[in-house]
Amino acid sequence: MTLVMVVDDDQDLAEMLSIVLNGAGIDVDLVGRGDEVLELFRNNPPDLVLLDVMLPGIDGIEVCKLIRAESMVPIIMLTAKGDTHDVVLGLEAGADDYMVKPFRHPSELIARIKTRLRRTNSDIAGLLAISDLSIDVQAHHVLRGNKVISLTRLEFDLLVALAKEPGRVFTRDALLSEVWGYRHSTDTRLVNVHVQRLRSKIEHDPENPEIVVTVRGVGYKAGALVHS
């Protein structure tokens, strides 16, 4: 059974969230304080974290960084603000996605969670190659030579999306629908921030990316294959 950790200081909302999630067949761990997250996280690792930004103890952005420092678990931020600043900070701290309160429908939340938990591209067998990296889709591994590069599931999905169609230029909207499962969203920041994060892990020089290449005014594409 899937386990989601819900970090929110509002008890009523937390309870409501667990009702909704339980209804969708998901187990829930509730945490009310930012500084209590890590301990529970280590004792009982969840499959996904639903994280509020404003928390007593340590704020959500900090918690996000702490979790990211030791785990690649999917994190969805809950932000009460439509504030750009908060969203970008959260994404940069390692959150995969965010939801602005209040959500339109509980089903929307469930859908987001399921997208993040879904094993993407399970139809692709074998190895993909991009630049000097090889990607084992089934094993969820990215290798440079013999060295494993550790990516979050979202970053992995992003890389696979680009790598499985080398040379194709993906618009940000196309990536949003492919990787995040949005039908049409205007928030391209999600893509921009995660491309930056991905680059910082896989590029030799993140300032001059060769693996995830920007196509000005359009989007991104996978860089050319390098035979080593």
Add this chain to the structure above:
Amino acid sequence: MQRVGFRLRSSLAFRVILSTVLLSLSVVWLTGSALNNQLSKGVKQVNLDSAIIEARSTIFNAQYRLALAQGEAEPIIRSVISDVITSATSLGTAENTRLIAFIKTPGQEVSKYDYEVKSEFLEVNSIPENLKVQVRKSSEIKWTYSNFAYPGNSSTPIIILGDKVKVPNAGQYEMYLFISLANQEATLELIRSSLLLTGFALLLLIGLITWLVVRQVVRPVREAARIATEFTSGDFHQRMDVHSRDEISILGNAFNEMAESLQKQIARLENLSRVQQRFVSDVSHELRTPLTTLRMASEIIHSARESFDPNVSRSAELLVAQLDRFERLLEDLLEVSRFDAEVAVLEGVDFDIVTLAKRCIEDLALVASENSTSMVLSVSNESIMLNADIRRVERILRNLLTNAIDHADGKPIEVTIAHTEHDVAVGVRDNGIGIEPHLLSRVFDRFWRADPSRARVRGGTGLGLSIALEDARLHNGELEAWGRPRYGAHFVLTLPRREGSSIEARLITLKPTT
């Protein structure tokens, strides 16, 4: 001339210096010429006096010696006369030459001897006739000023003095002395030029002193102006230096106090704006969390409404609908307060407004058909790119479309998009109930309704058009409205295609031609 006029108007220092110098010039001129008159009068008097004394002694000497020679023979008398004249002429220096004329008074009986003598170069007719007349009438020395051309010299001012002299056995003669006034003229010239020079130097000094004094006054004034300008342009830390306790420092102190109070005021307002902004974000957070809970709870109740009693079921539907409305109202209020706090920011991206408009129309098509209307789009190009805040532009379009749907009265809505290199415009025209022209200016007012008795079809917040206008203005764009009762309304949005520039022209005529 134009430059002087400009400086007169623009520079206080220039004006003060110019007027001081001009006034001083007239004073110096008056005193100078008075002084000059006085001095030349004195010099002339002194020269005249000495000329008269000299002439008197010369003529007296002649009279005396001729009187002593009474009864002597003709050669003796002749030698006396020659002697007198020689000694008189030799008295003068080279520059101050004396010339003497010794002539017989006409109208006497012819004498045996003629003793008339005159200096070289001297013509008898050089003696003015009226002087001769005066001399003949009077018994003392008479004189007059005249000019005389010495050989090798141009005309020189002279004084001519004359008196009668009795010559034994030869009747009455007249003796005239010509005394050059060249020296006097030189003296007068010297006085004049000295006065002129002094006057000129004085003017220069006055000008300089005025400049120094004016600078003392004007410099702090200019400094004050500079500081005030910088203050105006936003540097609220500018203060005037106050050292002394004069009028300028009073100005300085007053300015500094004003600056201080303004700075405080501005800081207070900035703080207010920060507090407001903070409040907005707090309200946002505090309200949204319970709203989220409410939302989810109502959804769960709503999804189970089939199993409820009809009244409870309908209540669940109303609950969900009103929560929707409540949420929209909250969003709109927060947006309005962001505009009021001037913290709304643009996040410009490149996008195609035709695609955006199509999507908005598509999204609202169902609502339109519920209101038995439809939307028709006509565009000047299949794709029109612009750089703007897509979220805000979308909100403007949605607000205009829902407003049109609300008021379409079942008649079709025409959406037009026009563009130039520089601008893009979107017109939304409905043919519905329309609006009185005098009420047009109020359609952008918050919570304003053209007809309060008419229910809002879409349960709108009453803030849509007001926010749309603010959104348009934030882009340096414009949103304008036209309307006539029973002829519908026309809203035209015009935006610059590049963020930061302003619109050049109206691309869609606001007032419909048909």
